[in-house]
Amino acid sequence: MKVLVAPDGFTGTLTASEAARSMADGWLAARPGDEVDLCPLSDGGPGFLDALEAASPASRRLPVTTTGPLGEPVTAPVLLLDGPTTTAAVESALACGTALLPPGPAVERDALAASTAGVGPLLAAALAGLGVSGTGRVLVGLGGSATTDGGAGALAALAGVDDARLTRGGGALRGVRAEDLPWLPALRAAWAGVDLVAATDVDVPLLGAHGAARGFGPQKGASPADADLLEEALTAWRDAVEGAEPAARGLAGTAGAGAAGGLGLGLLVLGGRREAGALAVAEALGLQRRAAAADLVLTGEGCLDWQSLRGKVVARAAEVGRRAGVPVVVVAGQVRLGPAQVAGAGLALARAVVERPEELAASLASAGPALAARTAQVAQRWPQRA
Numbered sequence: 001m002k003v004l005v006a007p008d009g010f011t012g013t014l015t016a017s018e019a020a021r022s023m024a025d026g027w028l029a030a031r032p033g034d035e036v037d038l039c040p041l042s043d044g045g046p047g048f049l050d051a052l053e054a055a056s057p058a059s060r061r062l063p064v065t066t067t068g069p070l071g072e073p074v075t076a077p078v079l080l081l082d083g084p085t086t087t088a089a090v091e092s093a094l095a096c097g098t099a100l101l102p103p104g105p106a107v108e109r110d111a112l113a114a115s116t117a118g119v120g121p122l123l124a125a126a127l128a129g130l131g132v133s134g135t136g137r138v139l140v141g142l143g144g145s146a147t148t149d150g151g152a153g154a155l156a157a158l159a160g161v162d163d164a165r166l167t168r169g170g171g172a173l174r175g176v177r178a179e180d181l182p183w184l185p186a187l188r189a190a191w192a193g194v195d196l197v198a199a200t201d202v203d204v205p206l207l208g209a210h211g212a213a214r215g216f217g218p219q220k221g222a223s224p225a226d227a228d229l230l231e232e233a234l235t236a237w238r239d240a241v242e243g244a245e246p247a248a249r250g251l252a253g254t255a256g257a258g259a260a261g262g263l264g265l266g267l268l269v270l271g272g273r274r275e276a277g278a279l280a281v282a283e284a285l286g287l288q289r290r291a292a293a294a295d296l297v298l299t300g301e302g303c304l305d306w307q308s309l310r311g312k313v314v315a316r317a318a319e320v321g322r323r324a325g326v327p328v329v330v331v332a333g334q335v336r337l338g339p340a341q342v343a344g345a346g347l348a349l350a351r352a353v354v355e356r357p358e359e360l361a362a363s364l365a366s367a368g369p370a371l372a373a374r375t376a377q378v379a380q381r382w383p384q385r386a
Helices: 015-030 046-057 119-129 152-159 170-175 184-190 226-245 259-269 277-284 287-291 311-323 341-342 357-365 368-383
Strands: 004-005 035-038 060-067 073-081 088-092 137-141 192-199 273-276 297-300 328-332 348-354
Touching: 004 015, 004 287, 015 035, 015 046, 015 152, 015 368, 046 073, 046 088, 046 137, 046 277, 046 357, 060 119, 073 184, 088 119, 119 137, 119 152, 137 259, 152 184, 152 259, 170 226, 226 259, 226 328, 259 273, 273 277, 273 297, 273 311, 277 287, 277 311, 287 311, 297 311, 311 328, 328 368, 348 368
Parallel strands: 004 035, 004 297, 088 137, 137 192, 192 273, 297 328, 328 348
Antiparallel strands: 060 073, 073 088
């Protein structure tokens, strides 16, 4: 039996490559005669460049000095992909991701102050990487962000605008108006010849219950009051952007505008188009072809919940499996979907590494072995032929 092992990373514990290796080890410990094909994935968040680089080994990384979500200096790469079309790839989480925040629980994070300003220099470097023609593709992975600023920081930094209302996080946006953004039309025009792709981890709009602030703010440390404030601030930002650039009208309500705390909207305002990050990576790695050659697709992520079904790796794996006629099994850190939701998502089985609260601490302390052990249990019970 051949098993395609294609997980995302397990946030805060395992990279996608580490998760894939742990799952493969667990499967083979239970069924040493099976064959595994390791294919670590990304949905546009952490590991995005690693996955693309695996598909294009001749690519080059260009280091860029920039800032993290709270203004601390960081160095992050732009990946120049080898291929017939000039493509520069950016992983936004390397400049605005939660992994760059000081360690500690989410409730201790400053969700109001986290900014995407550090993404601006990465976008500028990507544009420069296209060469003197300024044409080609810039592929920006969105996911794993600590920010909820609608992309205001990134756009301001890209335009060279020093305005604290735009670069100091979503909490500062409430007073912004259209007349504060006279530079926006020229910035959009500067990107007119570029195929700018927002490779998003989720398909949500900017505002609303599933939007950047109310849907994702809590996991970034936003209290209910903070989420309300950020919703108000993002509404002001949307109105300002639409007033300054007529071509931006209605973009906030489109799929992916709320990705990475609204950075998706910022890229759409530049004239970008949205593509599911998991799809971009899957196509680069030939996931559909590899699934068709397998008897089972084994995927995973840190938490299987409603977000998983809105464009993340698990949803893409389920679609690939459906097209290939191959069952898809998920082993996740936690499972917060019921059996009907799991089946409705096209998944044959979902198992959690942590099934009881008292298991959490031990699992986090030894994430790889815990994932391998749960995967081995799945393997033991799976039929010899799918």
